[in-house]
Amino acid sequence: MTLLTARDIREIAADIGLRPTKQKGQNFVIDPNTVRSIVTSAKLEGVQNVVEIGPGLGSLTLGLLEAGHHVTAVEIDEVLASRLPSTIAKYTDSSTSAATVSSAEPAADQGANFDLVNADALKITELPREPQALVANLPYNVAVPVLLHFLEIFPSLKSVLVMVQLEVAERLAAGPGSRTYGVPSVKAQWYGDVTLAGRIGKNVFWPAPNIDSGLVHIDVSRTHRDPAQRRRLFSVVDAAFAQRRKTLRAALATWAGSPQHAEELLIAAGIDPKTRGEALGVADFERLAAARLADTSDETPEAGSPS
The missing domain is CATH 1.10.8.100 (rRNA adenine dimethylase, C-terminal domain)
Structure with a gap:
């Protein structure tokens, strides 16, 4: 399996006429080593059903598939969603198949290791498969609401690894008494142990954001959520x-x-x-x-x- 390089990302973007916008929080990872590092930081054991929010052009999606996981990708942008299956097919071996569904029509198990849900993540209430893990480069403009929504809606989640703006990552992982400790900290930590899992520089993205990013890991220990x-x-x-x-x-x-x-x-x-x-x-x-x-x-x- 081949992961996307900076050249691949730009070629795909040009092919679909994509011009990334800050309004949509679009910053695409262009470094395969960073993708593999993110997958490793997720600490996923065995083969798991992973939900990815905002797959974009497919960099992290391919990394998760390379690690052997089943991926359900939730993408709001119709143009990006329509291109993703062909990217997956091109860069994976022939055993990888895909099913595309909408949030209103969960797909039956087709033996695929990739499902695509073209919908707003904040409105998702069900998925084709119960997710065991959430691994995503979250759109920065809606990162915290999306994270809390999925933790609320899917009690099957046992592990979370998300990449967000560094200041948001620090806020989520902050403890009592910290200057950055606040509402997101308490709400995320109600679900389990929240830790900073790494720092990601600007240069591994296209376009490069103005600030660094951070990885946040949540070991979801509150499995019974009243x-x-x-x-x-x-x-x-x-x-x-x-x-x-x-x-x-x-x-x-x-x-x-x-x-x-x-x-x-x-x-x-x-x-x-x-x-x-x-x-x-x-x-x-x-x-x-x-x-x-x-x-x-x-x-x-x-x-x-x-x-």
């Missing part, structure tokens, strides 16, 4: 960071109903009301969300009692 629990946790996280400079007693006033009630819930969760949101870890936010749930339950009238 949607109601997630909504409660994310609600308090959003509130806590909406006004970063305020203490939690003040920042959570609207969420709790009043500053006094916020203080009571914080104390019940074992958190100093004078603390700020960036000092709390996922477990702290979970206790706070649980305190709010218990408080609400206490206020619910018993069956048969007047309401």
Whole structure:
């Protein structure tokens, strides 16, 4: 199998009349060694069903296929999606076949090791195969929403390796007390352990972005995800960071109903009301969300009692 070089990328782009735009977050990897490094960093054992978001011209897709995985590529751009199957066929051996489907019509198992879904990743709710891993060079303009959407929708995911802007990578992996720690950090870390897995320079892309990129690895350990629990946790996280400079007693006033009630819930969760949101870890936010749930339950009238 042959991976795409800079010359290949430019030839394919010219053939389909592609001019990459910042608006679509299009930056294509042109270095085969970088592609293989990304696949290695994903730490995928055996053969896995991998979902790739934003395959573009196919650089990483070919790298994942080379490693023996089944790839479901989700591409929103119709021009890129229409070209990808022929690129896969050209650069892989004859045993590689492809099935192209839409998000509304999941394909049956055709024995293929490559499926293409031409759809908006943020609107995807099902795929031809349950993904075990997400490996992608995410479009930079929608990286965090897409990542969180797939973690929410697909509990089958056990591992994630995504390339994003370096500052976003650092934010996702940041711990409590860090300057970059915030809403994306807590929400991503609710699903499992988030670590920086590497730094990618600008020169391996075409066109070259203005800043370096970073690899983020997520070992998804929260396999049982209660949607109601997630909504409660994310609600308090959003509130806590909406006004970063305020203490939690003040920042959570609207969420709790009043500053006094916020203080009571914080104390019940074992958190100093004078603390700020960036000092709390996922477990702290979970206790706070649980305190709010218990408080609400206490206020619910018993069956048969007047309401």
